[in-house]
Amino acid sequence: MSSYLEFLSRHADQLVNGTAITLAQFVLSALVAITLAVIAGLLTLAPSRPLKAVATVYIEIFRGTSLLVQLYWIYFVLPLMGLELPKFVAGFVTVGACFGAYGAELVRGAVLSVPKGQWEAALALNMSPAKRMRRIILPQALAIMLPPWGNMMVEILKGTALVALISVADLMFMSRQINGTTYQSAQAFGTALIIYYVFARFLVTPLMRWLERAMARRLGRA
Amino acid sequence: MTDKTIHYPLKLEGPDVPMVRFMNVSKRYGDLVVLDRLDLDVAAGEMVTIIGPSGSGKTTVLRMIMTLEKIDEGVIYIDGEPLTHMEKNGKLVRANQAHMRKMRSKIGMCFQHFNLFPHMTALENCMEGPVQVLGISKDEARERAMELLEMVGMAEKSDQHPSRLSGGQQQRVAIARALAMRPKVMLFDEVTSALDPEVINEVTTVIRNLVDQHSLTMLMVTHQIGFAREISDRICFFFGGRIEEQGPPTDLLDEPQEDRTQQFLSAVFDAN
Numbered sequence: 001m002s003s004y005l006e007f008l009s010r011h012a013d014q015l016v017n018g019t020a021i022t023l024a025q026f027v028l029s030a031l032v033a034i035t036l037a038v039i040a041g042l043l044t045l046a047p048s049r050p051l052k053a054v055a056t057v058y059i060e061i062f063r064g065t066s067l068l069v070q071l072y073w074i075y076f077v078l079p080l081m082g083l084e085l086p087k088f089v090a091g092f093v094t095v096g097a098c099f100g101a102y103g104a105e106l107v108r109g110a111v112l113s114v115p116k117g118q119w120e121a122a123l124a125l126n127m128s129p130a131k132r133m134r135r136i137i138l139p140q141a142l143a144i145m146l147p148p149w150g151n152m153m154v155e156i157l158k159g160t161a162l163v164a165l166i167s168v169a170d171l172m173f174m175s176r177q178i179n180g181t182t183y184q185s186a187q188a189f190g191t192a193l194i195i196y197y198v199f200a201r202f203l204v205t206p207l208m209r210w211l212e213r214a215m216a217r218r219l220g221r222a
Numbered sequence: 223m224t225d226k227t228i229h230y231p232l233k234l235e236g237p238d239v240p241m242v243r244f245m246n247v248s249k250r251y252g253d254l255v256v257l258d259r260l261d262l263d264v265a266a267g268e269m270v271t272i273i274g275p276s277g278s279g280k281t282t283v284l285r286m287i288m289t290l291e292k293i294d295e296g297v298i299y300i301d302g303e304p305l306t307h308m309e310k311n312g313k314l315v316r317a318n319q320a321h322m323r324k325m326r327s328k329i330g331m332c333f334q335h336f337n338l339f340p341h342m343t344a345l346e347n348c349m350e351g352p353v354q355v356l357g358i359s360k361d362e363a364r365e366r367a368m369e370l371l372e373m374v375g376m377a378e379k380s381d382q383h384p385s386r387l388s389g390g391q392q393q394r395v396a397i398a399r400a401l402a403m404r405p406k407v408m409l410f411d412e413v414t415s416a417l418d419p420e421v422i423n424e425v426t427t428v429i430r431n432l433v434d435q436h437s438l439t440m441l442m443v444t445h446q447i448g449f450a451r452e453i454s455d456r457i458c459f460f461f462g463g464r465i466e467e468q469g470p471p472t473d474l475l476d477e478p479q480e481d482r483t484q485q486f487l488s489a490v491f492d493a494n
Contacts, residue, residue: 120288121333124288124330125354125403126323126326126351126403127355128323135350139341140339140341219385220343220385
C-alpha cells in the first residue's frame, strides 16, 4: 500500500494533467456528438432527399468503421489532402463524430416516437414545421432519449482513451508513459482504470440521472 | 386531380356563402373509399353533428377540414375560399404553404385523445398558439388564456401539467386551447369517446355553453345521440363515405326515412 501511495505521489503531476486532458476531451467530444447527432438525426427525417442522403452517408461511415481507424485517418491521412488538425482537436472531433453517428439514431428514434397526436395538435394550432419541431416535438423527444444518452456519455468518456494513440497527452497516454519508464504496469493502468470508473460512475451517471429527473419535472411527472 | 366535368369556382360569392362547403370531395386509402364524392354545406353559425357507423368517413371529414388529410378529388371551401387549392392563371391548383396557413387560421380542432402538450401547463398550452403563431404578447395571451380557462372551469388548475389532470379536465383545457386561436370553425372529433362516463357531462356542458353563447360554426362527430339531439341544428348520418340522410335532430332521430339510418339508430338505442 505504501509503495502505491509513493507511486501516486511520484506520478501525481502526470496523472492529474492526463486526467484534465481526458476530461477536456470528454466534454468537447460530447458537445460535438450532441450537435452532430441532433443535426444528422433531424436530417434523416427531412423531406429533402439530398439532405437525407448527407445524413445517411455520415452515419454509415462513422458507425460502420472503427473509431481507432477513424482517428488515424483524420490525424494521419487528412493532412495528406491538405487538412491538418492539431492532435488535440483531431481527437475530440473524431470521437464526437463517431458517437454523434450513433446518437443520430437515438434522436431520430425519439422524434419518431413522439405520439402522432402531438404533431397533429401542433398543426391544428397552425404552427410552422420549424416551430412544431422546436417547441413541441424536440422537448418531448429529449425526455425519451435521455436514458440512452446516459449510456452514450459513458461510452464517449471511455472512447476518449483512444486519442492516446495519436499522442494526445490524456490519462491513457500518461499511464502508458509511466508504464514505459517504470514498468509498474499494474499501478499505472490500475490507476487509469479507477479514474475512468470514478468519472463514469460518480460524475457522468449522476449528472444524466439529474437531467432525467429535471426533464420529468418539466413534464409534470415528478 | 379534379373531375373535369364539374366546375369548381375560384371563390364562393353571394349573400349565402356557407362557412364550410365540401364539393364532390373524395378520399381513398388504396382501394378503400373513405369519402365518396361528398357534398356538404355548413352555414355560418350552424352546429352540425355527424353520426354513423365506424368507417363511414365521419372523422375524415373533420380531419380534411383541419388539413390533416389530403383531398384526392374535389374542393373544400372555407369561408368562401378553397382550403387546399389556390388560383393560378384562372385555375385551381394545389395551394402553397402560405395559403394553407392562412386558411388553417380559421379552424380549430379538439381531438378524441386531447393531445395536450405534456411539457406545458394548462395555461401554457393555451398561450402557445397565440404567442408563437399569432405573435400576441405574453401578457395579453395569458389574460386571454385565463379567461378561456375560466370559461371552461379550469382556471384553478391553470398551473397544472396535463399528467395531473383527469380526462375531462384535459379535454376542457384542449377546448380552451383551440378557442384561444379565435377560429371561425370549431371541429370536435369524438371529444367524449375517451372519457369515463361520469366526466362526460363536464365536457358536454362546455360545448353546450359554446353553442348557446357564441356564433361559432361547429362540426362535431359523436356517438352520443342524446347530446347531438340537444345541441345540433342539423344531424348528418354518414354511411359508406356519403351522407345517407340529414335533417333537424327531431326529424332524423325520430322519423328516419332511410333503412340504414333506422338500423343504425335502433342499434345505438338498443345499446343504450
